[in-house]
Amino acid sequence: MLRSTINKRLLSTTSNEIKKTPLFELHNKIGGKMVPFAGYSMPLLYPNIQNHIESHKWVRSHAGLFDVSHMLQSKLSGKDAIKLLHRITPTDFNAVNPSFGSLSVLLKQDGGIIDDLMIFKRPEGDADEGFYIVTNASRVNEDSQFILENVEELTSQGYDIKWEPISGQALLALQGPKASSILSSLLPTSQNLDKLVFGQRKTFNLPCGTPIGVLRGGYTGEDGFEIAIAGEKAIHFSEKLLSFENVVKPIGLAARDSLRLEAGLCLYGNELNEKLTPVEGNLKWLISKTRRTDSSPETRFNGYEKIIDQLNNKSYAQTRIGFKYKSTDPAPAARPGSKLLDKDTLEPIGVVTSGSVSPSLSDEATKKVVNIGQGYVNLGKHKSGTELLVEVRRKKFPVIISKMPLVPTHYYRG
CATH class of the missing domain: 3.30.1360.120 (Probable tRNA modification gtpase trme; domain 1)
Structure with a gap:
């Protein structure tokens, strides 16, 4: 079962x-x-x-x-709200239309990810003009402290910014x-x-x-x-x-x-943490093209030089991938921390961050079991179709790196 x-x-x-x-x-x-x-x-x-x-x-x-x-809902307002967002995220919110939003990431000074979050621009004429934000429950303290520190620094310089949780x-x-x-x-x-x-x-x-x-x-x-x-x-x-x-x-x-x-989505603490950048996390699409050539240090996002160097020169060692077990025979799913190995040399080249049986791809009637997961592997071993081994309970199981999402998505785009 x-x-x-x-x-x-x-x-x-x-x-x-x-x-x-x-x-x-x-x-x-x-x-x-x-x-x-x-x-x-x-x-x-x-x-x-x-x-x-x-x-x-x-x-x-x-x-x-x-x-x-349990997730943290908050609102950001003030005529300089975008200045804050453009410091702490790599996403161009000038390009976001009213009533729309985007997934983004909060970035430390060194480009590490404090959290992933959703940010929406309120409709024009809304009584609460500005932005509506949803962040992870497990990062409430870290997110709140980080945002407030940046708000206080900018308001002390005369900028008009207000952030408050919604209770x-x-x-x-x-x-x-x-x-x-x-x-x-x-x-x-x-x-x-x-x-x-x-x-x-x-x-x-x-x-x-x-x-x-x-x-x-x-x-x-x-x-x-x-x-x-x-x-x-x-x-x-x-x-x-x-x-x-x-x-x-x-x-x-x-x-x-x-x-x-x-669906190939990240869980903070598994796929993302403060030591990883959005480039390493395979979230390059969150870095708006309009913000990749910012000539002014005052308007660059946190970690700009490191992240742009990673984008241009691939100056990072590992990246996030998805994988499936090659066999559909019953087998233990990979767990966070399980080693990903080169199938020829058996050398460790990565680590699992999440793993589970895929209920959508498995079939109890035929006893077909498809195990899936996400993890990080060395550059050069990260391409879809690459075959690796995962070590679980001292046994090795063949896996294949697979394009995410691992199951087709069905988002409504009109």
């Missing part, structure tokens, strides 16, 4: 005090198996509804509801091919999701008048939405979504991790 291969980091906490999201009581009511994660009590899965594999496949075929309220707001993720039809059915007929495309965020109003911030996107590779709603309204709204019980199921951390791994 296929088993969840969630790594131990997903079951860790960053503080002694366990917090609760606005949906905590709902999780308990419907039988969530609660675990500490990033300082919060979060559902790993809902065993009386589905196991991990069933939940994973349900999101790929129907719609799954995730509680992601009292839940964040839900409705993901899967049926997500759009379900959310649309809960909106007034005058409000249409068809024109909301991947990477776009707008405010909609429920029939009761409650506003919801709706982003088209997510962490699964499927079409879907991340929905911000007032915390006191979150349980009622979630129960409305779950009332479509033949289409929408509650989904926990276990399936969230295997879904993102299939």
Whole structure:
């Protein structure tokens, strides 16, 4: 039987005090198996509804509801807000249209990644002009301290910048091919999701008048939405979504991790850390072309010289890759820290950062098991199609480097 291969980091906490999201009581009511994660009590899965594999496949075929309220939501405002963003990220936010956003990374002075995050430009005329930001729960302290230090430095120089966390707001993720039809059915007929495309965020109003911030996107590779709603309204709204019980199921951390791994997405602490740059992390596309030739040191992003040298001269040793096991016979999945070896010399040339069975590619009926993973390997050994070995439990298994995403994505682009 296929088993969840969630790594131990997903079951860790960053503080002694366990917090609760606005949906905590709902999780308990419907039988969530609660675990500490990033300082919060979060559902790993809902065993009386589905196991991990069933939940994973349900999101790929129907719609799954995730509680992601543990993530840090914040807002950035002021006429000089972009100056801050252009210092701490490599993305050109002048080129981002209102209501749209981008994945980016917070960069240390040496170009190391403090966190990956989503940043959206608010619509023109919005009462809260500026940017809406979502960062990882496990990096709340590091992100907050880093952003505030940079805000304080720039405001002391006379720049107009304000950053503040958003409190009292839940964040839900409705993901899967049926997500759009379900959310649309809960909106007034005058409000249409068809024109909301991947990477776009707008405010909609429920029939009761409650506003919801709706982003088209997510962490699964499927079409879907991340929905911000007032915390006191979150349980009622979630129960409305779950009332479509033949289409929408509650989904926990276990399936969230295997879904993102299939989609080729990073998990901070596994694929990304403060010692790695976006070039090494195979996130070069986050470095806007308009920002790669910045002649003024005052407007360059942190780590500019190192990162540009890596781009131009390949002055780095390893890069992030995805891989699949060559055999579909049952075998233990690779774990973070497992060695990746040259298949001829057996010399270590890399390391696994995440690994799991792929529920989408495996088939319990035929006992076909496809193990997948991500990791870092030496330049020259990173091309798709390269065959390597992974060492797991003192045994070696043939793997092949595969282009990410490892399972096709289905983002809605209109």
